[in-house]
Amino acid sequence: xxxxxxxxxxxxxxxxxxxxxxxxEEIAMDAVAISQPELEKKLGKEIDRVTxxxxxxxxxxxxxxxxxxxxxxxxxYAICSPACSEHHHHDEHVHFxxxxxxxxxxxxxxxxxxxxxxxxxxxxxxxMAYGICEKCSAGMKAx
Amino acid sequence: xxxxxxxxxxxxxxxxxxxxxxxxEEIAMDAVAISQPELEKKLGKEIDRVTxxxxxxxxxxxxxxxxxxxxxxxxxYAICSPACSEHHHHDEHVHFxxxxxxxxxxxxxxxxxxxxxxxxxxxxxxxMAYGICEKCSAGMKAx
DNA sequence: TAGTAAATGCAATTTTATGGCATCAAATTT
DNA sequence: AAATTTGATGCCATAAAATTGCATTTACTA
Numbered sequence: 547x548x549x550x551x552x553x554x555x556x557x558x559x560x561x562x563x564x565x566x567x568x569x570x571e572e573i574a575m576d577a578v579a580i581s582q583p584e585l586e587k588k589l590g591k592e593i594d595r596v597t598x599x600x601x602x603x604x605x606x607x608x609x610x611x612x613x614x615x616x617x618x619x620x621x622x623y624a625i626c627s628p629a630c631s632e633h634h635h636h637d638e639h640v641h642f643x644x645x646x647x648x649x650x651x652x653x654x655x656x657x658x659x660x661x662x663x664x665x666x667x668x669x670x671x672x673x674m675a676y677g678i679c680e681k682c683s684a685g686m687k688a689x
Numbered sequence: 690x691x692x693x694x695x696x697x698x699x700x701x702x703x704x705x706x707x708x709x710x711x712x713x714e715e716i717a718m719d720a721v722a723i724s725q726p727e728l729e730k731k732l733g734k735e736i737d738r739v740t741x742x743x744x745x746x747x748x749x750x751x752x753x754x755x756x757x758x759x760x761x762x763x764x765x766y767a768i769c770s771p772a773c774s775e776h777h778h779h780d781e782h783v784h785f786x787x788x789x790x791x792x793x794x795x796x797x798x799x800x801x802x803x804x805x806x807x808x809x810x811x812x813x814x815x816x817m818a819y820g821i822c823e824k825c826s827a828g829m830k831a832x
Numbered sequence: 833t834a835g836t837a838a839a840t841g842c843a844a845t846t847t848t849a850t851g852g853c854a855t856c857a858a859a860t861t862t
Numbered sequence: 863a864a865a866t867t868t869g870a871t872g873c874c875a876t877a878a879a880a881t882t883g884c885a886t887t888t889a890c891t892a
Binding site for chain 4: 842843849851858
């Protein structure tokens with residue numbers, strides 16, 4: 547799927563700014579989710595720290611990015627599927643957090659249906675697998 | 690299952706201190722996981738903030754507690770099953786995070802087996818469902 | 833019960849996140 | 863195209879969360 551930052555912004559009636567485009571470019575670059583600290587390291591020279599926070603929040607609110615927490619409670623971001631809309635995310639695939647390189651992958655595997663106990667009404671579900679990713683198990687540095 | 694803080698400490702060759710016992714008591718009290726901030730609020734008068742951090746870390750390392758992250762990246766703690774041991778957690782049940790009262794429940798539902806893509810080796814897996822818990826959907830305050 | 837090893841509490845520091853506000857840039861209107 | 867309006871950005875200050883170092887206290891051992 548081709549990512550076009552300009553159209554994404556237009557579709558969500560967000561102003562087209564250099565900073566917003568850069569953030570989307572950076573996140574779309576990898577097939578994996580990228581963490582807030584990593585983004586900050588990559589973009590820190592061109593985008594203010596505070597602006598980055600605000601852009602990420604806006605994108606999450608609008609359903610452009612989805613946020614996944616890793617083991618350390620650090621936020622990781624990935625592009626949402628087109629099914630996502632404002633205030634309603636559909637990232638119902640399994641995520642994989644490599645314990646070696648820390649990267650988070652969006653796997654092309656759906657989360658199996660889970661029967662909830664009586665009284666519990668689930669509206670979203672999230673599965674994270676932890677282990678070694680393909681790159682790391684192949685012995686190459688994933689960075 | 691009956692929780693006996695003193696025995697738990699003994700079993701893991703940890704010194705028996707007032708603070709450590711209190712933390713275990715507090716966490717064992719509820720069937721739900723309790724967040725670090727909540728613990729801090731409850732124990733702040735009797736246990737120093739830093740000590741609480743250290744105790745929780747120790748417990749997690751030893752496999753006494755397992756830590757679950759909620760949507761906001763806040764750490765939540767629950768007593769591990771007896772199968773947990775040092776550096777090897779087995780909390781392979783589904784968690785439920787109520788979006789109303791914020792509590793995290795350990796459901797008595799196992800995480801379904803998930804087929805990993807070629808090259809990905811999962812050693813642990815974690816599923817969190819988000820929605821309304823039984824207490825909140827029954828219209829009562831869960832606090 | 834004296835000695836030792838470890839846990840606690842406190843102060844200081846670091847890291848991470850948020851809020852206010854002046855300035856600047858993008859879209860809109862004329 | 864220039865002016866106007868709307869909102870995004872950057873910087874400053876502040877708040878909140880987490881970590882480190884060290885003196886003191888506490889639990890276990892001999």
